[in-house]
Amino acid sequence: RDIDQALETVPGLHVGRDIIGYNPLYTFRGISADFNPQVLMLINGVAITNLFQGDRNVVWGGMPIEAISRIEIIRGPGSALYGADAFAGVINIVTKDPEEIGSGSAGVNVGSFDTVDFWLSNAGTYGDLSYGAVIELHKTDGADPIITSDAQSFLDLLTGTEASNAPAGVDLERDNIDLRVELAYKKLRLRGGLQIRDNFGDGAGAAQTLGPDNKFQSKRYNVDLTYSEEFFNNLAVDFQISHFDTSQEVIGDFVVYPAGSTGPFLDQFGAPIFGVFPDGVIGTPEIFENHTRVGFTSQYSGIEKHDISFGSGYYEGAIDKVTEEKNFGRNPATPLPILPGDPVVDVSDTPFVFLTEDERQNSYVYIQDVWQFSNDWQLTAGLRYDDYSDFGTTTNPRLALVWSTSYELTTKFLYGEAFRAPSFAQTRAINNPLILGNLELQPEQIKSYEVAFDYRPSYDLRLNLNFFYYDWTDIIQFVPDSSESIRTAQNVGVQTGKGLEFEARWSVSE
Numbered sequence: 001r002d003i004d005q006a007l008e009t010v011p012g013l014h015v016g017r018d019i020i021g022y023n024p025l026y027t028f029r030g031i032s033a034d035f036n037p038q039v040l041m042l043i044n045g046v047a048i049t050n051l052f053q054g055d056r057n058v059v060w061g062g063m064p065i066e067a068i069s070r071i072e073i074i075r076g077p078g079s080a081l082y083g084a085d086a087f088a089g090v091i092n093i094v095t096k097d098p099e100e101i102g103s104g105s106a107g108v109n110v111g112s113f114d115t116v117d118f119w120l121s122n123a124g125t126y127g128d129l130s131y132g133a134v135i136e137l138h139k140t141d142g143a144d145p146i147i148t149s150d151a152q153s154f155l156d157l158l159t160g161t162e163a164s165n166a167p168a169g170v171d172l173e174r175d176n177i178d179l180r181v182e183l184a185y186k187k188l189r190l191r192g193g194l195q196i197r198d199n200f201g202d203g204a205g206a207a208q209t210l211g212p213d214n215k216f217q218s219k220r221y222n223v224d225l226t227y228s229e230e231f232f233n234n235l236a237v238d239f240q241i242s243h244f245d246t247s248q249e250v251i252g253d254f255v256v257y258p259a260g261s262t263g264p265f266l267d268q269f270g271a272p273i274f275g276v277f278p279d280g281v282i283g284t285p286e287i288f289e290n291h292t293r294v295g296f297t298s299q300y301s302g303i304e305k306h307d308i309s310f311g312s313g314y315y316e317g318a319i320d321k322v323t324e325e326k327n328f329g330r331n332p333a334t335p336l337p338i339l340p341g342d343p344v345v346d347v348s349d350t351p352f353v354f355l356t357e358d359e360r361q362n363s364y365v366y367i368q369d370v371w372q373f374s375n376d377w378q379l380t381a382g383l384r385y386d387d388y389s390d391f392g393t394t395t396n397p398r399l400a401l402v403w404s405t406s407y408e409l410t411t412k413f414l415y416g417e418a419f420r421a422p423s424f425a426q427t428r429a430i431n432n433p434l435i436l437g438n439l440e441l442q443p444e445q446i447k448s449y450e451v452a453f454d455y456r457p458s459y460d461l462r463l464n465l466n467f468f469y470y471d472w473t474d475i476i477q478f479v480p481d482s483s484e485s486i487r488t489a490q491n492v493g494v495q496t497g498k499g500l501e502f503e504a505r506w507s508v509s510e
């Protein structure tokens with residue numbers, strides 16, 4: 001019923017769960033970090049990456065499948081074609097076109113935990129215009145596995161308080177609305193999407209402390225317009241412009257640590273701040289982003305034995321609004337520390353907010369050639385150059401040598417490089433009692449080597465075996481300072497990995 005259930009069937013891809021809202025963590029080949037920014041997710045080829053954490057959204061809430069035609073997956077680096085964050089893998093969700101949607105239909109599902117799903121779809125044509133739409137509603141109280149001890153339980157042992165809400169169930173309540181629409185007229189295609197998340201429970205808690213009344217909400221809008229043209233029977237070009245708006249909002253106050261907690265806070269000198277927060281430690285952050293992309297892709301087959309693709313584009317993204325209310329840190333009116341027991345203070349539009357509002361621009365160009373240089377051998381070579389406004393330039397190649405070893409066996413040798421752009425939480429986080437951002441961060445880098453075998457002994461049976469090795473460098477980690485009271489983001493981590501993936505597909509009968 002959700003894309004995560006489909007993705008779990010892919011060898012080399014594991015779907016885990018984050019503590020916040022039990023959001024999915026997509027792990028390719030053991031490559032993973034907090035908030036899962038190493039995986040690029042696209043909807044109809046357009047990235048939905050957020051600047052804040054580099055992930056899909058803290059208030060994700062899943063994605064239903066009724067409007068999905070297929071899911072395309074690349075295991076391994078793909079920055080040579082897709083740019084930033086196509087690092088461990090790429091997931092492209094292709095939605096249904098009007099022809100696939102067909103005539104009007106509707107459905108309802110009812111399940112455990114007061115879960116109700118409803119969907120409605122319709123499509124049609126009017127002359128050269130075709131249209132289609134799918135709306136899906138989802139409401140659930142969510143499963144409630146019991147957490148016997150949380151982070152506040154540990155603080156209670158240290159401070160003698162009894163503030164923890166544990167043992168208690170996690171909060172996975174949510175109300176979802178998903179809408180997908182498409183209009184096609186001759187060589188123009190307009191797609192739009194809406195994802196609204198409301199009453200979104202925070203799972204096991206943003207600070208690993210249970211907060212049964214904490215609720216998020218989010219509104220995500222995307223629209224893209226594509227114009228396709230063919231020239232001289234051997235050159236096809238697509239021009240596209242897209243826009244994506246996303247938000248991370250809080251309903252009421254967000255209680256990071258529960259009422260009666262002393263909070264794990266230090267003053268500017270690294271000394272602990274003592275005192276009980278009668279209403280709990282409250283930090284209510286909200287983020288609003290917008291992303292605009294424009295570019296073209298082309299395919300040229302006018303040279304014998306070559307299939308050349310190339311393209312270029314421009315991206316501009318911004319966190320244009322950050323709001324925060326909290327009862328800790330510094331009061332912008334004084335500016336003295338906000339002490340335990342003080343009321344909540346609005347620090348929005350002041351230097352004391354948790355994140356700096358900023359923007360990022362990216363220009364890129366890429367080229368790839370698929371060369372069939374003999375009957376049994378094919379070479380793919382690609383290169384992409386990116387120029388970023390905040391951390392500079394990066395160049396990423398891709399090579400693939402394909403050998404038709406026999407009638408039944410195909411052997412592939414692959415090499416690829418990729419990069420992961422630092423998130424704004426890693427570069428622009430400020431006024432956090434535990435971590436600080438670093439504007440000097442460089443992107444994470446990976447080099448990957450792979451040997452793959454595709455064996456088809458019969459029409460009904462297919463066997464795949466992949467061996468891979470990767471070298472991951474400049475991993476961004478938060479490193480403690482000399483007093484060990486605050487951690488600052490640095491490019492210090494390295495990781496190598498090797499493994500294999502095996503897949504068998506057998507069509508037992510018609």
